[in-house]
Amino acid sequence: MRYIVTIILATLLLAASCEKEKPSVVSDANPFYRIMFYNVENLFDAVNDPLINDGEFLPEGAKKWTEARYQEKLDHLAKVIRDLGNDTLPALVGLCEVENRKTIDDLIHTSTLKNLDYQIVHRESPDSRGIDVALLYRSRYFHLLDSRFHTVNYPADTAFRTREILYAKGVLGGRDTLHVFVCHWPSRSTGEVQSRPLRLFVAEIIRSGVDSILNLNPKAQILITGDFNDEPEDLSVVSGLKALLTYNNPDAGDLYDLIQGFKGGAPGGTYKYKGVWNLLDHMVVSGSVLDTTRALYARPADLHVYQAGYLLTEDKTNMGEQPLRTYLGNYYQGGYSDHLPIYFDIHYRR
Numbered sequence: 001m002r003y004i005v006t007i008i009l010a011t012l013l014l015a016a017s018c019e020k021e022k023p024s025v026v027s028d029a030n031p032f033y034r035i036m037f038y039n040v041e042n043l044f045d046a047v048n049d050p051l052i053n054d055g056e057f058l059p060e061g062a063k064k065w066t067e068a069r070y071q072e073k074l075d076h077l078a079k080v081i082r083d084l085g086n087d088t089l090p091a092l093v094g095l096c097e098v099e100n101r102k103t104i105d106d107l108i109h110t111s112t113l114k115n116l117d118y119q120i121v122h123r124e125s126p127d128s129r130g131i132d133v134a135l136l137y138r139s140r141y142f143h144l145l146d147s148r149f150h151t152v153n154y155p156a157d158t159a160f161r162t163r164e165i166l167y168a169k170g171v172l173g174g175r176d177t178l179h180v181f182v183c184h185w186p187s188r189s190t191g192e193v194q195s196r197p198l199r200l201f202v203a204e205i206i207r208s209g210v211d212s213i214l215n216l217n218p219k220a221q222i223l224i225t226g227d228f229n230d231e232p233e234d235l236s237v238v239s240g241l242k243a244l245l246t247y248n249n250p251d252a253g254d255l256y257d258l259i260q261g262f263k264g265g266a267p268g269g270t271y272k273y274k275g276v277w278n279l280l281d282h283m284v285v286s287g288s289v290l291d292t293t294r295a296l297y298a299r300p301a302d303l304h305v306y307q308a309g310y311l312l313t314e315d316k317t318n319m320g321e322q323p324l325r326t327y328l329g330n331y332y333q334g335g336y337s338d339h340l341p342i343y344f345d346i347h348y349r350r
Helices: 002-015 067-085 101-109 192-216 235-240 258-262
Strands: 032-043 092-098 118-122 132-138 142-150 165-172 176-184 221-227 255-257 271-273 276-278 281-286 303-305 312-314 321-323 342-348
Touching: 032 067, 032 221, 032 281, 067 101, 092 101, 092 176, 092 221, 101 118, 101 132, 118 142, 118 165, 132 142, 132 165, 132 176, 165 192, 176 192, 192 221, 192 235, 221 342, 255 258, 258 281, 258 303, 271 321, 281 342
Parallel strands: 032 092, 176 221
Antiparallel strands: 032 342, 092 132, 118 132, 142 165, 165 176, 221 281, 255 281, 271 276, 303 342, 312 321
């Protein structure tokens, strides 16, 4: 089965390998392009979809989710994207836990992001909760060449349904091609050990895609981001994805998980569970991205966890702070997300 997955994904990537005419070089006030990932904590609209299990997020549901609360959520997320971008909005924004295309359209058209040049890569996934991954890209900065989605068919459990893997290929700033994967790996809701094979399987699928790209171009610049629901040292990352956790003398053909650099640092992680900070949101790059002689390049220190004060609140049960969530159980806090966003700056030479 794994060989079949590899062949299918390799075929998709080969189909996406034909370059279109490279766009004009785009520079900006800052000598970098910012890339962001954010688990937005259940961005559901307030409309019933009979095809998915969204009853919890309806006016009559357990969370009393309303149109007004939905609009406030959109405004909150737009504020985070704008503030994180500072004077230059992120060129790419990976998202997870969005219900459908409508929620993403509303985010870029009815919030403070409207009238900007964000475009969308999205497809409805077979996830049992109806939540998807998506990619926003600023068309001025990222010339999309192709995009693909890979459905995860777990052979040991044919009834298993999870988010698809999003793959996009484009020219960043008119300078070089960037291959991007956005993903949301299976959760630990059934237990970390019991669900471990699911995350390992998804990681191996992505690694197969990476190998297919590197077979075509050993120096390809690749970025994998998402909520892995695993720590950097877990089996899915080090064995399935084969990502390295040290960055000395990076090799073009290897992958490097940059979130590892936040172990032991502030704020402590991207997600807090029972008083313990976890590093569940990752930014993994190929060694070519860390090659400072390239037209596009970055350093491990260019990855950041965005920890604006308004995204955090006092952890009254445990010590310190925690993300200010939209909901704490069924209690509406009116916050932003249960995850902190991460962002990564890819530099260019003027």
